[in-house]
Amino acid sequence: MDFEFFINNEPRKISLEKKEDGYHISDGEKTMKADIQPISPNLLSLLIDGRSYRIYMAKDKDKKYIFIEGQQFVVQEPGREARGFHGGEEKSQEGKLLITAPMPGKVIKIDVAERQEVRKNQTLAVVEAMKMENEIKSSVEGFVKKIFVSAGELVDSEKPLIELEAKK
């Protein structure tokens, strides 16, 4: 059966077939024959041509966290990966950028005002999360369209902070 997953928002295809002599894994270029043994809900043992691999896995909603030989991958089921931080409307308008909080924190100060012009890399706001102050910088040249929060405010993850409009 063919599967498609996303890793870092990039689509990846893999085919996995159960045959009499084990599982056949193919990425379209190379096929590997694997003996796959589930050891526990979080552990798979794979033998491929006698080479042994331990793969740890944990799932949360549409994400599978997979650890193999010291490397970690976040594998996302297709279809639901678009769950973003923002509503669709801001995104649909061109040149506008909405900054949202990626995690809960506290707004320490806002360095800009609405309608103010901003340079690239200019500090827009300072937010404290986990006891460290983080500067939020502009990645574009443009102006501040709207400010949704004020200094001292506690923000939850995904809360809109500042909306920018890039210079055309």
Added chain:
Amino acid sequence: MFKKILIANRGEIAVRIIKACREMGISTVAVYSDVDRRSLHVQLADEAVPIGPAPAIESYLNMDRLIAATRTTGAEAIHPGYGFLAENSDFVLRCEKEGIVFIGPNSKALALVGDKVRARQTMEKADVPIIPGMKSIPKDLSEYEAAAKKLGYPVMIKASAGGGGKGMRIIYEGQELRPGLEAGRREAKSAFGDESVYLEKYIEEPRHVEFQVLADNYGNAVHLFERECSIQRRHQKIVEESPSQALDTKLRTKMGETAKKVVAAAGYNNAGTVEFLLDKSKNFFFLEVNARLQVEHPVTELCTGVDLVHQQIRIAAGEKLSFGQADVAQRGHALECRIYAEDPANNFLPSSGKILFLKEPKGPGVRHDCGIYSGWEVPSYYDPFLAKLIVWAENRESACRRMLAALNDYAILGISTSIGFLKDIVSHPEFRAGRTNTGFIKNHFENWRERDKGGDALKLALAAAAFDSLNSGPSGKRAVGEAKKTAVSPWQTLGHWRLGEG
């Protein structure tokens, strides 16, 4: 000896102290904030007392509640761990007045060394070399400007009340001074409840070498050699080791004896660490005394065989040191890596969330001190510090290899961590050559990204995901072609929260 100790902390250090108490036959009382009910230290202690809401200021920093919890449970002593109230002399004074033993230095010595500015004055008098800089806290901003000019940029802003990178900023030019002072004050205020900051000459790319000291209540002191903690990011240590590659026996002895001189000058007792900066010409300067058990204390424990938490408790209980300087020796090499919940691909933004699965590294010479477990939710209220991995081996190269093997065998699934970053540090040829200084991360890892290590790992990860989908019923299956185009989050295009870098 004490019968019961209250541990005024959380996370890995609370767990570490509980274990020491258990070995010594002392029962333990944990305290916890509302978001820490499910934390490991609460589960492991003999008793646990709630001390208020999640913000530290209302719980782990709340002296009244801690004292009340000690009274209610009948604990005779408080172990503060590190951070929170560990270096708060008001708290120690309060314990002394209430007849509760504080496992740490006496309030007078703590007040002295905790006030970095006064400590500098005292050490200068005791003939201990100090870094050029302010010897008092100015009232007016213009005094900072004048002092900075006199010292010459770059200068370092430091919080008088604490360490750990909080409130600390390097200032390269005059216009950065004012915003730097403002941010430094705010950080110092929220971390230590004291906004005093001062300026020091910034010594470029020194090594950070510190000496562990134990002093009993009768004037006996030993040092347990050095730890080198030069590998720092945002002024926070992330990799520590002992012995330091920069010291020879002569310099080690000289610095160790100076460390004991510092302790004597401060009237210090219990465990402490004397931090020095070692410049390129191997001149050393007194930096500060960390008047607590250090995060990196296991490095010393592995190299000397001395259990520092046991010693702290014995000293606090009034026992004399049972060994002298001639009885301690450094053996082999120890390395420690600090594991933070942060996303190296996202500018090391702290990451909170649930640890879906934890696989701890194990093996000969491998120690994992942690307060985490599979299923634990990392709260966003505290330091994103999760665990430390410490290894010991016969020599430095073997210790590096052991560390890499252990890091490769260490899975924390569900949140982002610094494990991949640590692996690249320990693998780096300059690190392996022992050429470390505090500029190491900036010089070699400025735009670090986790590299794809190649091989079949990606393919096998996908195969494992497919295997899981095949075996977890229809909801897990999804045919190719259904996938929608990925929307780009504005967060990604706009850049993430940048971590303050001065």
